[in-house]
Amino acid sequence: MGKLDGKIALITGGFEGMGLVTAQRFIAEGAEHVFITGRRQELLDEAVKIMDRKKVTAIRADASKVADLHTMHNIIEKKKGGLDIVFANADSSPQIPGSKRHDINMRAQLAGHLTGIRHAELEKISAALNLPPPLEEGRHNKRDKELLPVVQSFTSKSMSTAIQEAVSAARTTDLTVSGDGTWQTRGFSSKHGAAALVSVSGSPKVVDIETCSKTCNICIGAESLLQSETAEAQAKYDQIITTHQCGKNFDQPSGNMEASCTLKMFQRSQKKYGVRYVKYVGDGDSKTFSVLKKQKPYKRIEIEKLEDINHFGKRLKCVLQVIKRQCGRTKLSDGKTIGGKGRLTVQIFSKLCGYTGFYTENIMISFDNERLHSAKKEHMRKQRKLVNLSATNIDTSEEDNTTASDADNLGETSDEDNAGQSDDETSDEDSDDTGDEENDDDLDQDVEHLYYNPKSRKWKDSDEDN
C-alpha cells in the first residue's frame, strides 16, 4: 500500500521540475488521480507522456489568474468530484495586473537602482543566489525608461509628504534641515555628485534631493559622430546637441558639488513647498554653510547653523590635541606642564569630546536593562574605577608621544585608548566583587551617563529606565 492510496491531487506547475517529480511520486505512492497545470500546452503534453495517462489530467491554466482557477475547479469537479491534496507549486512570480511583466523582474530592477548596480551585476547576483537570470539587457534598459517617471513621481510625492509632516511637527513653515552630499566616485574627481536635505522636525525624512553632473551620455555619444568628418555627420551632431535634454548641469570643481546642490534646494524651497529652511545642521568640514551664508537664499533671513554633536566633538578633540602638542613639556604660567594630574589628560579629552566608546556602551545598556542587568553592574564598576583613575592619572612622557604621533588620526587614537582601557579594567575586574546596587547609586552622575532616546527625542540618564 502506498501513502496516498485513492487520493486525488492537484499540482500547480506540475509539468516540469519539482512539480513534475512530485506528480510522478504521488502516482507511485498510489494516488488515484493527479491534475497538473501549466500555461504552455506543449510542455503539459510532454509531461503527460512520461506518466500513466489514465492517472494524469493536464489543465492549461495560469494559477495566478482567477478566471483560470474557475476553469481548474470545473474540470476537477466534473472529472473527480473533489480534491484531497493541493500542492501549490509556484512556477513563476505573479504577473503585474494589466501587464505581461512579472513582479520579480520589476522588483529586481528596482533593487538594482536602489543599490546602485546595473544589469551585469544583477546577473551575477541572480547566479550567486541560484535564481533565474534577470530580463535580457535590451528589455531591461527599455523597462528602465518606463520605470524612471514612476520612480520620479513617487519620489516627489514622498518628499512633499515629508515636508507636510515636518511643517505640522514644527508648527511653522520655517524649518530646520540637515544636509549632506555624496559623490559617485570617492574624491575630488567625481563626474557626478548628489546632495539631500533631511527634515529635523518630526521623524527624519528626505525632503529634497539634487544632483550635479559634469558629463552627459548623449553629448558623449554624439561627439563620436564627428570622427567621420562629413557634412552629414556634422548636421546629425548639431541636431542631437540642440534638441536633446542635456544631463550636464555643472562645470565647477567636484568639491563644490555639495554646496551647489544644497544652495539650489534652499533657493527653490519657497516656490516648491512654500517653506524656508532657516536652520541648517551640517558637518563642519564642508563649505556648504559658508556658501549659504554668502548667497542668502532668503534675502533678509540669516540662516542659522546648528552644530552636529559628532563633528563638533571631533573638531574639539582635534584642536585640543594640537594645543597639547604645541605646549609639549613647556612650563605654563603656573609653572606646570599642560599634562599631568588634574590637567589636560587623555581622559579629559575623552570626556570633553563625547568619548564614543562610553557613549555606545551607555546606549546598549539602556536598550535593555533587563537582560543586561549584570552587564550594567559591571559597567558601573568600570565607570567608578575610571573616575578614580582619571583623578589620579599622571601623564607619562610615553603617553605624550602617542598623542602627538596619532593626533592626525583621531579615530585610531580613541580606539586604541579604548582597547587599552578595557583590557586593564577587565584584568582587575576578576578580583573585584564588591559592586552592588547601593554602591551604584552613590556614583556621581555626569554627562557620560546620558544617552539619546530616539523615541522620546530626549537626552536621558541611563539609570532612569530602572
Ligand SMILES: [Zn+2]
Ligand atoms: Zn548633453
